[in-house]
Amino acid sequence: MTAAVHPDRNFKYWLVAPAIFLLLLIGLFPLIYSLVVSFMRIDMMDTDTSFAGLYNYANLFKDARLWWSLAHTLLITAIALPVELLLGLAMAYLFLERMPGRQLFVALLVLPTIISPIVAGATWRLLFDNRYGPINQIVSFFAGERMDLLWTINPNLVYPAIIFCEIWQWTPFMFLILLAALSNVDKSQLEAAEIDGARFWRSFRYIVVPAIWPVMAIAILIRGLDLFRIFDIIWALTQGGPGTMTETISIYAYVQGFKQFETSYTAAIAFLVIAILTVVCTWAIRRMGLAK
Amino acid sequence: MSALPFHRRPGPRLAFRYVLATLLVIVFVFPVYWLFSISFKTPDEIFAFPPVWYPASIQFSNYRVLFKDGDAWTVWNSLVLASVSTVFAMILGTIAAYSLVRFKTGGENLAVWIISQRMMPPVAIVFPIFLLYVYLGWVDTFHGLIILYTAFSLPYVIWMMRGYIEDIPLELEESALVDGCTRWEVLWKVVLPMARSGLFATAVFTFIFAWNDFLFALVLTRTEVTTYTVQVTHYFGGQSNFWAKIAAMSVLGTIPVFFTVAIMQRYLVRGISMGAVKG
Numbered sequence: 001m002t003a004a005v006h007p008d009r010n011f012k013y014w015l016v017a018p019a020i021f022l023l024l025l026i027g028l029f030p031l032i033y034s035l036v037v038s039f040m041r042i043d044m045m046d047t048d049t050s051f052a053g054l055y056n057y058a059n060l061f062k063d064a065r066l067w068w069s070l071a072h073t074l075l076i077t078a079i080a081l082p083v084e085l086l087l088g089l090a091m092a093y094l095f096l097e098r099m100p101g102r103q104l105f106v107a108l109l110v111l112p113t114i115i116s117p118i119v120a121g122a123t124w125r126l127l128f129d130n131r132y133g134p135i136n137q138i139v140s141f142f143a144g145e146r147m148d149l150l151w152t153i154n155p156n157l158v159y160p161a162i163i164f165c166e167i168w169q170w171t172p173f174m175f176l177i178l179l180a181a182l183s184n185v186d187k188s189q190l191e192a193a194e195i196d197g198a199r200f201w202r203s204f205r206y207i208v209v210p211a212i213w214p215v216m217a218i219a220i221l222i223r224g225l226d227l228f229r230i231f232d233i234i235w236a237l238t239q240g241g242p243g244t245m246t247e248t249i250s251i252y253a254y255v256q257g258f259k260q261f262e263t264s265y266t267a268a269i270a271f272l273v274i275a276i277l278t279v280v281c282t283w284a285i286r287r288m289g290l291a292k
Numbered sequence: 293m294s295a296l297p298f299h300r301r302p303g304p305r306l307a308f309r310y311v312l313a314t315l316l317v318i319v320f321v322f323p324v325y326w327l328f329s330i331s332f333k334t335p336d337e338i339f340a341f342p343p344v345w346y347p348a349s350i351q352f353s354n355y356r357v358l359f360k361d362g363d364a365w366t367v368w369n370s371l372v373l374a375s376v377s378t379v380f381a382m383i384l385g386t387i388a389a390y391s392l393v394r395f396k397t398g399g400e401n402l403a404v405w406i407i408s409q410r411m412m413p414p415v416a417i418v419f420p421i422f423l424l425y426v427y428l429g430w431v432d433t434f435h436g437l438i439i440l441y442t443a444f445s446l447p448y449v450i451w452m453m454r455g456y457i458e459d460i461p462l463e464l465e466e467s468a469l470v471d472g473c474t475r476w477e478v479l480w481k482v483v484l485p486m487a488r489s490g491l492f493a494t495a496v497f498t499f500i501f502a503w504n505d506f507l508f509a510l511v512l513t514r515t516e517v518t519t520y521t522v523q524v525t526h527y528f529g530g531q532s533n534f535w536a537k538i539a540a541m542s543v544l545g546t547i548p549v550f551f552t553v554a555i556m557q558r559y560l561v562r563g564i565s566m567g568a569v570k571g
Contacts (some may be wrong), residue, residue, distance in 0.1 A: 011475050015391035016398070019384045019406075019446050026443035027409045037420070067562050096314055107557070108317045111324050114549050116504040118521045119542040123327045124533060125528075134326060168323065229413040232506045236525065250415040250507075257419040258511060259468035270416035272400055 031274075034267040044261035054104050057267035065244055066269065069252035075159070076248065077227040080166045084223060085216075087167070106179070113172045119156050121236025124165040128152055128237075131177025152238050157244050170226075174219055181215035182208070217288040224284070228277065249273060295507070313379075326463050330539035333357070338535050354540040363537070366523040367544045374435065374502035377441035381498050382491065384442065385449025386457075390479060392450065393457045396467075410447040415508050416512060427528070432514040439504040449494055449502070454489030461564065492557040496552055503549060518547035 041048040105231035151161040193203040231250040240247035257266035333347040340368045358364045367528040430436030527534035
């Protein structure tokens with residue numbers, strides 16, 4: 001390198017120092033703190049800072065509400081992620097070829113993604129209102145009779161409501177990324193395949209998917225991570241209710257930490273979440289071939 | 293594009309695509325439309341049954357209430373927090389990225405550690421951060437949240453800027469050094485201008501991240517630096533009687549982002565996929 005040109009050898013460290021300091025303060029400090037606290041027994045009543053061993057971690061396994069919240073999180077992810085991906089892909093195909101006014105269509109379609117998630121949740125709360133919201137009106141129109149659906153209260157409807165909102169907000173994100181990726185696929189290969197008589201599905205499977213995979217994999221990873229920590233939309237729509245029916249892992253950790261003040265237990269939950277994410281991410285990054 | 297096969301003939305095919313595109317736009321834009329329309333409705337129109345599909349006239353009383361009560365200040369708070377933290381994150385992140393690219397500081401390990409910080413779910417660290425902030429007296433302060441947002445955006449900024457800086461030809465920097473520029477001058481006069489479009493795109497996403505944050509603001513603010521996202525949820529009640537405020541507040545908080553994105557549109561596609569799509 002050209003370091004010899006300039007004698008200031010510490011220059012490169014001065015450049016990274018502030019960033020690393022902040023990351024340590026905000027990223028590493030809380031982790032270490034949590035780790036220490038998770039081995040104690042601090043809650044609202046008690047500040048017992050003596051070493052309690054794996055007490056909190058043992059409790060994790062007995063806590064049915066925790067595992068349910070994890071199951072809820074996975075349920076939402078398992079439905080929303082594939083739908084967003086497939087719908088986004090279909091939309092990207094729709095707009096792939098030139099058409100006059102395409103930019104305007106794309107700009108309008110991207111609106112939901114630009115809105116803050118908490119506002120997206122609030123908006124759908126207004127839309128889903130059983131009496132003054134338009135959704136029941138539209139449903140009634142198609143059903144031919146008056147429907148009075150309690151979207152954010154009825155146990156059978158809360159998940160559809162949350163997942164609708166989630167899909168509405170984030171499908172455009174997938175769409176935009178996949179549209180960019182599809183536009184970069186080598187057209188000559190596709191034309192050659194068509195001349196050879198390959199049907200759409202074959203050329204999609206063997207030419208398009210491998211070409212867009214690096215981008216698609218990152219999009220899936222980003223959305224998967226975001227879905228795993230879903231909080232805002234649910235907070236706005238149901239606050240985890242009815243009861244604890246739509247409580248996700250983020251909502252549950254929030255409740256434990258800031259409503260019940262279970263300091264040590266919350267720290268243990270945080271570590272469980274980090275452990276799960278580390279394992280899943282490492283696996284996914286290897287599996288998707290994103291690592292170098 | 294010549295000699296298209298028959299089933300690719302533009303006429304009917306194009307019409308079909310327009311119909312589908314229009315339907316999609318209706319589905320995806322309708323909720324946004326509904327939000328805006330409620331913000332202009334009178335109470336009678338909001339609580340009409342069956343619902344009224346558009347306000348009879350555009351009237352601003354719902355907004356006037358927010359400004360009169362001072363609630364609209366929360367949008368200003370969001371603006372200050374998001375802009376200042378974006379500026380800091382861009383400065384610190386860009387110089388760090390430059391060091392990582394040009395001097396291979398810390399090698400691959402440091403880069404991986406930095407990006408791994410972005411995987412961290414906020415809920416896992418918000419509680420210890422809350423306790424730290426109570427200890428430091430930073431709860432409900434501007435600098436507290438600005439430092440938090442800056443730190444939280446850094447991995448993204450460093451990751452993105454690393455990609456953009458790698459694309460800058462080394463010869464340009466070397467010739468500037470030969471011409472007698474200091475390292476700082478090279479960074480300021482050569483690297484930053486070359487990476488300009490990347491800087492803009494990254495800044496927009498950094499801004500939006502801070503703008504959209506709800507969880508940190510919910511936990512770490514009380515009254516002084518309440519952000520607009522937290523303010524919106526203050527109107528959620530058992531009775532749905534704050535609809536006008538929810539809608540008007542949401543619109544106020546959405547417009548700045550709409551403008552930012554509209555102005556920066558052409559820079560954004562690469563940034564949205566963390567650099568995976570080149571160009």
